[in-house]
Amino acid sequence: MEVIIQDTYEDVSRLAAGIIARQLLRKPNSVLGLATGSSPIGTYRELVRMHREEGLDFSQVVTFNLDEYLSLPPSHPKSYRYFMNEHLFNHVNIPHGNIHVPYGHVQAVDDFCEWYEAQIQQSGGIDLQILGVGTDGHIAFNEPGSSLGSRTRLKTLAEPTVQDNARFFETIEQVPRFAITMGVGTILEARRILLLASGASKAKIIAQAIEGPVTASVSASALQLHRDVIVILDSEAATGLSRADYYRWAYEQKRQITDLRSERPN
Ligand code: GLP
DSSP states (O other), X not given: OEEEEESSHHHHHHHHHHHHHHHHHHOXXXXXXXXXXSTTHHHHHHHHHHHHHHOOOOTTOEEEXXXXXXXXXXXXXXXXXXXXXHHTGGGSOOOGGXXXXXXXXXXXXXXXXXXXXXXXXXXXXXXXEEEOOOTTSOSTTOOTTOOTTOOSEEEEOOHHHXXXXXXXXXXXXXXXXXXXXXXXXXXXXXXXXXXXXXXXXGHHHHHHXXXXXXXXXXXXXXXXXXXXXXXXXXXXXXXXXXXXXXXXXXXXXXXXXXXXXXXXXX
């Protein structure tokens, strides 16, 4: 796990977008796993800027979103599909048919979940998965207690998640109680994972996820089992980490090595 601590949310967003852009340059038909929430908004904004100003190409990119509220159609302004259209899809040249977001209004939920998993497999698997983390440690909507081997399925939201997400709705009663979500097992199959967190409200759970024991009680702790995870935090989200000095030092050392290497002739 590589932990990178940046000063601000904007720094986190720029760094994350740079990693995604390099992935697309290396493999233009990359399969991206995408997240909603406030954590990746700045990253999407930066990707849109790179598309407009630097020609970053999404024409061969395939995407799979992590989750969607049950019963909200894609046209619903609070649906995750709507969020993705607003923040990314409407502003880059990704073909409509390459976009996958779970259908919240589906009737046969179990069949749909199986189909979604099969689509991920058929696309060759996720190359780079973007993640945020909930204050209860959920990744996607894998609430505490979710099996570390879980697959895409229907999940009941936990009370803190309903409270957290109430800010996006007019009243707390409007927050859906169920979601279709990729499982922890699905997420762990991505080749590379990028976890973003910022703000003091994430400090405690980030410390548990990164430095605590691997446990189904904190879904994000399962990322410790993955061979290629990059965690990018702003300074507030990093305040609970006991090894913060080491992460800062290690990142500085790595940058020096990378600079040295890139100065070498081919
Ligand atoms: C929601 C989403 C998660 C997201 C989390 C954190 O519950 N289902 O995928 O990571 O919120 O959101 P934020 O980035 O707004 O803190």
